[in-house]
Amino acid sequence: MDYFYGPGRNHLFVPGPVNIPEPVIRAMNRNNEDYRSPAVPAMTKTLLEDVKKIFKTTSGIPFLIPTTGTGAWESALTNTLSPGDRTVSFLIGQFSLLWIDQQQRLGFNVDVVESDWGQGANLDILASKLAEDTAHTIKAVCIVHNETATGVTNNLAKVRKILDDYSHPALVLVDGVSSICALDFRMDEWGVDVALTGSQKALSLPTGMGIVCASPKAIEASKTAKSVRVFFDWKDYLKFYNLGTFWPYTPSIQLLYGLRAALDLLFAEGLENVFERHARLGKATRLAVEAWGLKNCTQKEEWFSDTVTAVLVPPYIDSAEIVRRGWKRYNLSLGLGLNKVAGKVFRIGHLGNLNELQLLGCLAGVEMILKDVGYPVKLGSGVAAACAYLQNNTPLIASRV
Numbered sequence: 001m002d003y004f005y006g007p008g009r010n011h012l013f014v015p016g017p018v019n020i021p022e023p024v025i026r027a028m029n030r031n032n033e034d035y036r037s038p039a040v041p042a043m044t045k046t047l048l049e050d051v052k053k054i055f056k057t058t059s060g061i062p063f064l065i066p067t068t069g070t071g072a073w074e075s076a077l078t079n080t081l082s083p084g085d086r087t088v089s090f091l092i093g094q095f096s097l098l099w100i101d102q103q104q105r106l107g108f109n110v111d112v113v114e115s116d117w118g119q120g121a122n123l124d125i126l127a128s129k130l131a132e133d134t135a136h137t138i139k140a141v142c143i144v145h146n147e148t149a150t151g152v153t154n155n156l157a158k159v160r161k162i163l164d165d166y167s168h169p170a171l172v173l174v175d176g177v178s179s180i181c182a183l184d185f186r187m188d189e190w191g192v193d194v195a196l197t198g199s200q201k202a203l204s205l206p207t208g209m210g211i212v213c214a215s216p217k218a219i220e221a222s223k224t225a226k227s228v229r230v231f232f233d234w235k236d237y238l239k240f241y242n243l244g245t246f247w248p249y250t251p252s253i254q255l256l257y258g259l260r261a262a263l264d265l266l267f268a269e270g271l272e273n274v275f276e277r278h279a280r281l282g283k284a285t286r287l288a289v290e291a292w293g294l295k296n297c298t299q300k301e302e303w304f305s306d307t308v309t310a311v312l313v314p315p316y317i318d319s320a321e322i323v324r325r326g327w328k329r330y331n332l333s334l335g336l337g338l339n340k341v342a343g344k345v346f347r348i349g350h351l352g353n354l355n356e357l358q359l360l361g362c363l364a365g366v367e368m369i370l371k372d373v374g375y376p377v378k379l380g381s382g383v384a385a386a387c388a389y390l391q392n393n394t395p396l397i398a399s400r401v
């Protein structure tokens with residue numbers, strides 16, 4: 001029984017954890033297994049091969065780690081860097097802030113490039129830092145692909161181009177927690193050295209698996225990196241990969257079967273279709289926000305996120321009250337504004353296994369809440385704008401054509 005039971009479904013529109021699709025729930029509803037039997041390594045081998053597809057890499061080596069996005073960050077950093085190493089890291093919202101804090105606590109020398117919350121990473125400053133750094137003191141550029149707190153997507157192709165322009169050898173470490181499996185991600189093409197995500201985001205699994213993928217250059221760096229690491233040491237994983245048993249410690253059997261089902265769903269839809277669906281839902285959400293007369297926290301179109309929209313509210317409204325109302329009255333879960341934008345924004349997550357009509361339910365809920373809290377919204381205005389766009393742009397379902 002739920003705590004605080006409410007009839008019908010909870011409309012889960014926080015930007016992660018997201019809804020888990022029924023086939024994935026069913027795939028995970030199973031007993032434990034001996035992970036040393038021949039079955040689990042055989043399954044793991046195919047999972048590792050298939051996971052490379054979500055990163056768009058052929059040369060990367062993936063690690064399925066029992067952890068969350070935060071642990072995946074730590075895995076990326078401690079395996080590739082040594083204490084005192086200089087990193088360049090962009091502060092644009094709560095999650096990039098937390099990653100910078102982790103880098104500082106791990107003893108790296110973090111060169112923080114700060115922008116207004118609502119803006120993307122300042123890549124002009126990256127260019128000038130790389131230009132000055134002829135001695136190659138910068139060991140890594142750390143960037144959050146999609147800042148979940150503000151709904152800002154950074155341009156990773158541009159990051160690669162800037163590094164190439166200066167022939168700079170810094171590693172590129174990317175947090176893809178709220179982008180991978182929802183936004184196009186090209187690890188090999190963009191020369192990303194470590195990419196990472198968490199299972200509870202666009203993969204639409206329960207929380208508990210951090211998926212980290214390392215380029216050959218990152219694996220090479222891990223051989224000399226001096227950061228202390230035990231649980232996250234890639235060396236232990238690689239040892240068991242070579243033995244063909246795959247696991248240095250006990251994996252969650254249920255999550256492995258869930259991952260199998262989640263990947264099967266993504267591949268059945270087609271990754272490119274998945275990206276288009278996210279683009280469509282993102283655009284529909286932004287049209288609704290505009291129709292309500294509200295502003296997107298994201299300051300420029302080039303940074304608009306197709307996985308989360310942070311909506312600015314007028315100063316006389318506390319955005320936390322919007323989130324509270326949604327949950328208490330309409331069984332709708334929206335994302336809170338975090339840290340600097342607490343009280344000022346609420347967030348609509350539109351990532352993972354989600355479709356047009358589910359999103360419209362959320363948008364209808366937001367309209368009623370806005371009216372509840374005294375914002376003069378015309379009921380139906382956002383829904384109508386989103387519907388008009390979706391009716392014109394939603395393709396037939398791939399398997400039903």
Ligand SMILES: Cc1ncc(COP(=O)(O)O)c(C=O)c1O
Binds near residue numbers: 069071178
């Ligand atoms: C972009 C980003 N990075 C990292 C994290 C941290 O992930 P976790 O909460 O799974 O540790 C989050 C969580 O929402 C996130 O959105």
